Amino acid sequence: MLLKITDLKKQFNGQQILNGIDLSINKGEVVVIIGPSGSGKTTLLRNLNFLEQADSGLMEFAGEKINLAQATKSEIQMVRRKTAMVFQNYNLFKNKTAQENIAEGLIYGHGENAKTANQKAVQALKNLGLDKRKDYYPSQLSGGQQQRIGIARATVLNPEIILFDEPTSALDPELVGTVLKDIQQLAEQGQTMIVVTHQMWFARNVASRVLFFADGEIIESGTPVQIFEHPQKQRTKQFLNALADNY
Ligand SMILES: Nc1ncnc2c1ncn2[C@@H]1O[C@H](COP(=O)(O)OP(=O)(O)OP(=O)(O)O)[C@@H](O)[C@H]1O
Ligand SMILES: [Mg+2]
Known part of the structure; x- marks a missing residue:
């Protein structure tokens, strides 16, 4: 097992947002x-890499046991070095080029020298077919290109786990497919990942496991077939029916 979370709890302003989350992930798994909306999915991802600090809970990651509420600086740094996050709104540095955005984490997060970092950044852009855009700033790139650079920025770090938070929800419909294909390809290469998404075809086709999350809890978890074809809980059925009504 690569990552295990036990009884993670988080409140904001006295309101319980995460209600005791238990979650285990094996290497190579794609958990969708x-x-x-508002059920706590983003909060969960942010707690996993300490963008927020949980009120209580335990993390076992890469052989270490961490008390989430009392994590030390070095424990937080270890987790951050072995994880990467891809955000809904890309979060690229606006005053840095595509290449610089990708090289940045390697230089400042992983202590690589600038030359190697830039070589890796250029290679990552080539792999995406975006090498002609290496000197472009985010404002000169489409949303789809920005997000693909956001993904490249995560993957060059060679993280144990990538956390994707609705990576396509800010994109025009015709760009969603290209970005999800990048993510699907990473999944097929064995990259462990947690993906929060509203794209049900991605959940059906790429997930090794689907978690249905509501009201700060994992209501139900299973294979795509179990969750989409044979949901057991009323709350899951209600959510899936509401989605079906929108099509
Ligand atoms: N920093 C914060 N301070 C106070 N409340 C917060 C904070 N971050 C999140 N919340 C609250 O926590 C709840 C869960 O928010 P969260 O963003 O995790 O939901 P979500 O499931 O990701 O929703 P969506 O699908 O819309 O992205 C919301 O009620 C939100 O208002
Ligand atoms: Mg969210």
């Missing part, structure tokens, strides 16, 4: 989280 679906669920209603």
